[in-house]
Amino acid sequence: MREVLPPVKAIAGMCGRQTVKPECNRLSHHCLRVEVDEGELWYHTMTGSLVLLSHDEVSAGGDAHDELVARWYLVPEDYDEHKLAQQVRQTSKLLVRTKPHITSFVIFTTTDCNARCFYCYEQGRPRRTMTDEVAHDVAAYIARKCGGNDVRINWFGGEPLVNYRAIDLIVADLAALGIGVTSQMTTNGYLFTKELVQRACDTWHLNSVQVTLDGTEDTYNKTKAYVNAVGSPYKRVLDNIDLLADAGMKVNLRLNMSTHNEQDLWQLSDKLAERFSKKQKVRVYVAPLRDFTSNTSAYGANEDLLAAHSKLQGHVDELGISTQSELKSALSVNRCMADSDQSLTILPDGRLGKCEHESEERLVGSIYQDELDQEVIKAWKQTIRVPECQTCLFYPLCVRLTWCPWCAEGCTKATRDVMRQNLSRMVRNAYQS
Ligand code: SF4
Ligand code: SF4
Incomplete structure (x- = not known):
């Protein structure tokens, strides 16, 4: 042995x-x-x-x-x-030593988006965008809660880049207050430009980005259905992935899989391997779509989809481009930000939550009040x-x-x-x- x-x-x-x-x-x-x-x-x-x-x-x-x-x-x-x-x-x-400060934040700069994916869980929810005033108040709230410690921010939405001005304002205020920031972003990647990638490195301290891809060019462009798109969004997003990786950022490509694009994702994986296999910063994983909208096949109820997911993930592994999830090294005591006392989500209007997929219900307070709703916090656990x-x-x-x-x-x-x-x-x- x-x-x-x-x-x-x-x-x-x-x-x-x-x-x-x-x-x-x-x-x-x-x-x-x-x-x-x-x-x-x-x-x-x-x-x-x-x-x-x-x-x-x-x-x-x-x-x-x-x-x-x-x-x-x-x-x-x-x-x-x-x-x-x-x-x-x-x-x-x-x-586990409970720390008294909150140092991890998911910030929704907006719930608006430049894409119109049919499966989006934000469908039917109001589109709100953070104003300059709220952005300054968000930075002040973070400063009050982090106890002078560095903070980790995940820029989220909607599409966070639709309102990157809020990112500029929040990081500038935190820098002025001497609070260190590292950040990551969940984005469709379309709105990045060379200048914005540079700014993301220099001032947003962005070191990791998650981009969702739904298929090869035709499938991707139809699924994302970008508003006011110029040229082929697929080509533009792949070029932006190159820019991000070349700037030193880790780029996780998430292949959203359901019955409509299952076969196409095999072709996409091959294309991604051809283009990115030498870039260690770019890694790929496959995720079955969940039924948040009743428009897609329900996860957990569709065994064929789960089997197909497993096969495709195996293919991505063989191509040598997959995200290497590490074996957990200890028994788990908590799941995620929702049951962690060190994390909060901040919505565009300053309301506070616990889960990045929840922008309307089960919220726990506001940046304009000091107390959080302990009953809801307990229920999240x-x-x-x-x-x-x-x-x-x-x-x-x-x-x-x-x-x-x-x-x-x-x-x-x-x-x-x-x-x-x-x-x-x-x-x-x-x-x-
Ligand atoms: S331990 Fe977790 S995975 Fe296993 S049966 Fe219970 S809830 Fe399900
Ligand atoms: S509760 Fe679920 S969806 Fe929400 S942050 Fe945790 S793992 Fe993600």
């Missing part, structure tokens, strides 16, 4: 090594087995331990048995691992639990928030199948790197 990744120290400190007993013969519910040419990789989702077993060790056990028991891969038949994972999670939560959690491989890693729009279907077998495919991919990547 060969160790690929040791158990995470903090977790190992809490649960120690299991005492070896002859009755420890059942495979832990928290062990994922992934076949590779040399044998099998065994990943433990609670401890983070990853080991490689040879083909002989997999079939006969032999010398590896005692070490597999000590590392919690093998447990007694009636052992309650769910309870152990719950205890470890509770202890981990107590050990509630997690989905189903009977299957008791023996689920993912329990130590899983924090599914009841209000998260991505988890609207609760937890289904299809959801877990996708999680298994993703985790297997991360385990293989960790082994190969």
Whole structure:
């Protein structure tokens, strides 16, 4: 048996090594087995331990048995691992030092957009754009809440570049107040120009950009349906991706997949590999579209789409252009900004929220009041639990928030199948790197 990744120290400190007993013969519910040419990789989702077993060790056990028991891969038949994972999670939560300041913000410079994607979750919501006055007030609010610490901002929308003046004003005010900023942006990329990319580097401190692509030229241009587009938006966006990467920014290309563009995305991936494979800053991942609008196929209910997603992601991996998601190195105690006390979203009119996909409901306050609505904050932290959690491989890693729009279907077998495919991919990547 060969160790690929040791158990995470903090977790190992809490649960120690299991005492070896002859009755420890059942495979832990928290062990994922992934076949590779040399044998099998065994990943433990609670401890983070990853080991490689040879083909002989997999079939006969032999010398590896005692070490597999000590590392919690093998447990007694009636052992309650769910309870152990719950205890470890509770202890981990107590050990996480809560910081009193808010240092991570998602800022909607506008909810307006220059594209008209048929699947947009902002459809039907009012289009609001941040005024200069609110932008100055946003900077003042951040300064009051960050306790003098550096802040991380994700510029979001709508399309954040429709109102890049708000970005200019906020970063200028924060710089004047001596507050360090790093930022990222979720954008369609169309409105970038050479000058704006330079400004993004120099003054916005933008170091990472996520751009969504829906297909090759014809499909992309039809899907995005840009307002007042000049020439081919597809060509312009690809040129802008070059500009961003050449300026040193990380560019994550998200291929939005549904039944309408599934085949076309295979061609797009090949084209992206041809153009960007030598640019390490540009990486690609595939995401099935979620049914926020009832216009698209529902995620989790369409098994064919999930299978197609897995195949295409495999193809992107083979092309050597995929985003390498890292194996989580510890048991999860929170999910995202929505259940973190250090994060807030700021809407164009100064209202405050917890989730970047929620711009109208479940909000928690305003930059013009000091108190946040603690009841709503508490509700954002509630997690989905189903009977299957008791023996689920993912329990130590899983924090599914009841209000998260991505988890609207609760937890289904299809959801877990996708999680298994993703985790297997991360385990293989960790082994190969
Ligand atoms: S919510 Fe679903 S994925 Fe998460 S632990 Fe429970 S059964 Fe597993
Ligand atoms: S969509 Fe879900 S994962 Fe994303 S911020 Fe909202 S609650 Fe978190």
